[in-house]
Amino acid sequence: MSTLEPLFEIPATPLIPVKGETRGYPVHRIFCVGRNYAAHAAEMGVEVDREEPFYFTKPASAITPTGSTIPYPPGTENFHYEMELVIAIGAPAFRVSVEDAPKAVYGYACGLDMTRRDLQQASRLKQRPWDFGKAFERSAIISDITQTGDFPAIGKQRIWLKVGDEVRQDSHLSDMVWSVPEIVSHLSRFYHLAPGDLIYTGTPAGVGPVVAGDVITGGIDGLRDLALTIGPAE
Template sequence: MMNALFEIPSIPLVPVRGEAAGYPVHRIFGVGRNYAEHAAEMGYEVDREAPFYFTKPASAIVSSGSEIPYPPGTSNFHYEMELVVAIGAPAFKVSVEEAAKAIYGYAAGLDMTRRDLQLAERAKQRPWSLGKAFEMSAPIGEITKVADFAPIGPQRIWLKVNDEARQDAHLADLVWSVPELISHLSRFYHLVPGDLIFTGTPAGVGPVTSGDRITGEIDGLAPVKITIGAAQ
């Protein structure tokens, strides 16, 4: 077996309720404009023909309760509160009906975004990588196994900054359901255990600055909490 030329970064692990072992993160997929009101606040209508995606590196994962630095290259750092789906079984070209079998569990997560860089890239019809795919940009709470979470629908999803409400919606507002997202993604990727899907954010996104405290919650799931540290 060939040896590595340098030390390999450790695989991030997400805590799982009731388990001593953590969930190892392989890939992170993000879903764009999956709440109609958020799409509208960003100046778009929802594309109801098919969902679309961006990706984040595994190094974006950070545990709830952490302090994350205000990232370099931006002056408009935004929160986006999201339901996260953890894949627990291989899924390739699965139907919507089969997709539920691939779900390991759910978590509350934040898609932290360098909004000014995202918008600048979007204006030039370039990928969103600088705005979305950077270190410590995917804080996540403890995963709850699918059997311990009620069917998705009426659960409230909300976010506060320094105890002030900023986002408030329900999972029933998702344009593309979780099984639809898994089925669609599986047409293009071999989804495997360790893959996370951040399913989109409700309206009310906005900027944060150093010293701000963010708390995001979804009924039935552990909250995700972070503090914004000094700029890098």
């Protein structure tokens, strides 16, 4: 039987630098936790679902390395930042317990879930999926990954974001509603998690709009900081 050849060029798999490694982390899928900080849910006019976490996804084409300049995206007039802790999965995980979930974690990074807020809110009002607001190119910014052995147990590490010199988000990882082990365990009930899967764990309060020319910086204690510049609209 002949082997099929692709009709067109296959997009390259995004590779994320890893602290202390010469090889990159290949991105498979991107999951994002919604409303994982109570104060952020309140500022969005909704409540946290404390029965179980919920998720949305982004395409691998959303991955953008720290230090990049991205164009102000099409279709929106209200482009928002969301600073987040990112989990990088490094081992298969399917129906794992909360106790065993940390074994599947390869490392952590700082991330930005960039959001077309007006499109997300319009979809929410119509009870439609959030894809237009969340799942678009260059919307998942990420710093270099720090392996778990070089990052202390998650607790009261500060998570912060600035636009220019102004602090807009300032919280702690201990404010997350769902912990890393709980998120990994819960998500593994519905997916065969695999090396290359990223999980953006939600954002604290203080989200807001950016415009062309803005420079965003953010960080989490113990991880590499990230930076992003917003360029002119496409």
